[in-house]
Amino acid sequence: MRARLNKTWVLFSVWFAHMSAYRAEIVIWMLSGAIPLIMMAVWIGKARAAGGHTGGFNEQQFAAYFLAAWITQQLIVAWVAWELDYQIRQGHLSPKLLRPLDPMWEFFAGHYSERLVRLPFMLLIVFAGLLIVPGTRLTPDIWHVLLYTLSVTVAFFTRFLIAYCIGILAFWFDQATAIDDFYFVAAAFLTGAFAPLEFYPPALRAFIEWTPFPYLVYYPVRVLTGEAPGPEIARVFGVQLLWAAGFYALRSALWRRGLARYGAVGA
Amino acid sequence: MRLKRYIRVLGIFVRASISAQLEYRVNFAVNLFGSLLLAGGTLLGITILYSDGTPLGGWSYRESIVVVGLFTLVQGYIGAFLYPNLNKIGEEVRQGTMDFNLLKPVDAQFLISSRNINVFRLTDALVGAGLVIWAASGLENASSIGALLGLCLIVTALTIVYAVWFMLSMTAFWFVKVGNVTELFNGFFRAGAFPVSALPGWVRLVFTFLIPVAFVTTVPAEAIIGRWNAGSVLGSGVAAVLLLGVSRWFWTYAISKYTSASS
Numbered sequence: 001m002r003a004r005l006n007k008t009w010v011l012f013s014v015w016f017a018h019m020s021a022y023r024a025e026i027v028i029w030m031l032s033g034a035i036p037l038i039m040m041a042v043w044i045g046k047a048r049a050a051g052g053h054t055g056g057f058n059e060q061q062f063a064a065y066f067l068a069a070w071i072t073q074q075l076i077v078a079w080v081a082w083e084l085d086y087q088i089r090q091g092h093l094s095p096k097l098l099r100p101l102d103p104m105w106e107f108f109a110g111h112y113s114e115r116l117v118r119l120p121f122m123l124l125i126v127f128a129g130l131l132i133v134p135g136t137r138l139t140p141d142i143w144h145v146l147l148y149t150l151s152v153t154v155a156f157f158t159r160f161l162i163a164y165c166i167g168i169l170a171f172w173f174d175q176a177t178a179i180d181d182f183y184f185v186a187a188a189f190l191t192g193a194f195a196p197l198e199f200y201p202p203a204l205r206a207f208i209e210w211t212p213f214p215y216l217v218y219y220p221v222r223v224l225t226g227e228a229p230g231p232e233i234a235r236v237f238g239v240q241l242l243w244a245a246g247f248y249a250l251r252s253a254l255w256r257r258g259l260a261r262y263g264a265v266g267a
Numbered sequence: 268m269r270l271k272r273y274i275r276v277l278g279i280f281v282r283a284s285i286s287a288q289l290e291y292r293v294n295f296a297v298n299l300f301g302s303l304l305l306a307g308g309t310l311l312g313i314t315i316l317y318s319d320g321t322p323l324g325g326w327s328y329r330e331s332i333v334v335v336g337l338f339t340l341v342q343g344y345i346g347a348f349l350y351p352n353l354n355k356i357g358e359e360v361r362q363g364t365m366d367f368n369l370l371k372p373v374d375a376q377f378l379i380s381s382r383n384i385n386v387f388r389l390t391d392a393l394v395g396a397g398l399v400i401w402a403a404s405g406l407e408n409a410s411s412i413g414a415l416l417g418l419c420l421i422v423t424a425l426t427i428v429y430a431v432w433f434m435l436s437m438t439a440f441w442f443v444k445v446g447n448v449t450e451l452f453n454g455f456f457r458a459g460a461f462p463v464s465a466l467p468g469w470v471r472l473v474f475t476f477l478i479p480v481a482f483v484t485t486v487p488a489e490a491i492i493g494r495w496n497a498g499s500v501l502g503s504g505v506a507a508v509l510l511l512g513v514s515r516w517f518w519t520y521a522i523s524k525y526t527s528a529s530s
Contacts, residue, residue: 032450
């Protein structure tokens, strides 16, 4: 047990050091994911034009929703599809397979420790956002922050596994990253980063509810801003865990089949 | 005479790019699907923003779709012409292969801006142009003069995008490690999917003067829907000439500081 803890610690601290070296790049990536911030401006403009509020949201509620959506989007980012695709096609995966550890955990440690590098700049942007729209309350109390931390962790793991499944497809064909691009476009409009789901046409919303997308941004945001009542929070956790477990099983099945096909380029 | 030579060189680049990419024909289907997904998503977004029946920043639903079309068109332009060329600058500076570009008997800026064309990404431009034509055909105030002016303004818009993208990618001469700096543009350009008047107060000023997104989609769209004003048309032209001049100056400055990789 102790040896295992020690290994985990080494893995994370090495990756944290690696990611800290790329902090300037990370800040640029953070700013490139600005959709929720732009949508915040557009929806606030709409609320103002309508005389203070639209669809049950006023300026401050839009600000809280989209700031929370931006944080959430920042915390669930995963590029493992690209990394896996590259390593499979270039044969860099081969040495990783010789280690007594599933390569997924190394990618996971990289992603997870990168969140720590993001944190200071994230707090800065949120603070600026709260100053720009006076009277905004991001979250009611510390309990919601703790519940949100759990919820967003599961959301991140789900997104990571989705990206991992897409990356594994590189064992079969060379357009895996194009599929991740499709995912990216779909997620921009279906996770709730574009608008609170209340504004979606009912039929479309009913469909979205059956996909993992709203459990990646929309529902964690509701947990943080305190909009979700107790029973909803419990339901959200249940569904989130189901999606995470489902994608975990899918990734294990795909990994076994893909590995059998792996030709180890350059080995 | 010189111009003729440049056109001939450009023709060779285009032919070489096309023949290199025709090998991967599946890419065409993949990219077309991606373009339709992007346009569909952006349209869905506009539909949601209009679901309460009130106009967005004084623009009707159809008028906003002209903006969406231009946004998609510019994405295609970036993907087809800018990304495959300018985003290689960083790698070339790092490896020192930039030397070869500087030694060729054509202007080096022309060379590094036109060598590769990703023909398949033109699907975005096609889908975008289709959206603009479809939306404008249903508008009363759209006229042929407006369309012509719109076309000129699209040219100035693409010039602005080129100049900004080029300057961003040239930071690679100093910050070799920061290879993704053009992603900054991508992030902020998302605001170009909406008419700039939809943004509140000072945010609108930021996206007009600090980051010239307004000139890229809103101003050409105003001309197409027959609502242009002399101020923004003139502003667009001035911004294009100014930014192109500054980017040219920045380029000469950057290569004067370039010392190759191993020296």
